Amino acid sequence: MTAPHNTITEKGRTKTPARLTRVQQTAIFKALADPHRFELLQQIAKAGCPLGCAKALDCLAISPATLSHHVKELETAGLIQIRREGKFAYLTLRPGVLQAVAASLSALETAGCPGR
Numbered sequence: 001m002t003a004p005h006n007t008i009t010e011k012g013r014t015k016t017p018a019r020l021t022r023v024q025q026t027a028i029f030k031a032l033a034d035p036h037r038f039e040l041l042q043q044i045a046k047a048g049c050p051l052g053c054a055k056a057l058d059c060l061a062i063s064p065a066t067l068s069h070h071v072k073e074l075e076t077a078g079l080i081q082i083r084r085e086g087k088f089a090y091l092t093l094r095p096g097v098l099q100a101v102a103a104s105l106s107a108l109e110t111a112g113c114p115g116r
Contacts (some may be wrong), residue, residue: 020100024078028101031077036062037070041093044080050090 020028032038043059044051057067071091074080079097083090 018096018100020097020104025101025104027077028079028097031073031079034070034073036060036066037074040067040070041074041079044091044093045098050083050092053089053091056091 032041039060040056043056047055053064053067053071056071057064060067062070071080071082071089074091075082078094081092081094083092
């Protein structure tokens, strides 16, 4: 079994990603199964700073109501955080969640038959 992936904190220390429960993993993979939600998550990650919903709409060919639905699904799955300022909403990745997802997938690879 390999060591878990580590991340560097703001203060330069390494920490092991949080473990996700089976329910959390299922919610995350279900949310990412939709192509528009996955594309939205990519846009949020590429932005590098909070992404406004208006900017997200420019990147995706969907209606505002559909964007709202996808944002809610990503938030419910624990993948993003929403900061509201008046009538504006800004989207960011929830820290550590993608690392935890990657670690859970890596664990599947290393959970093979003993003696291999």
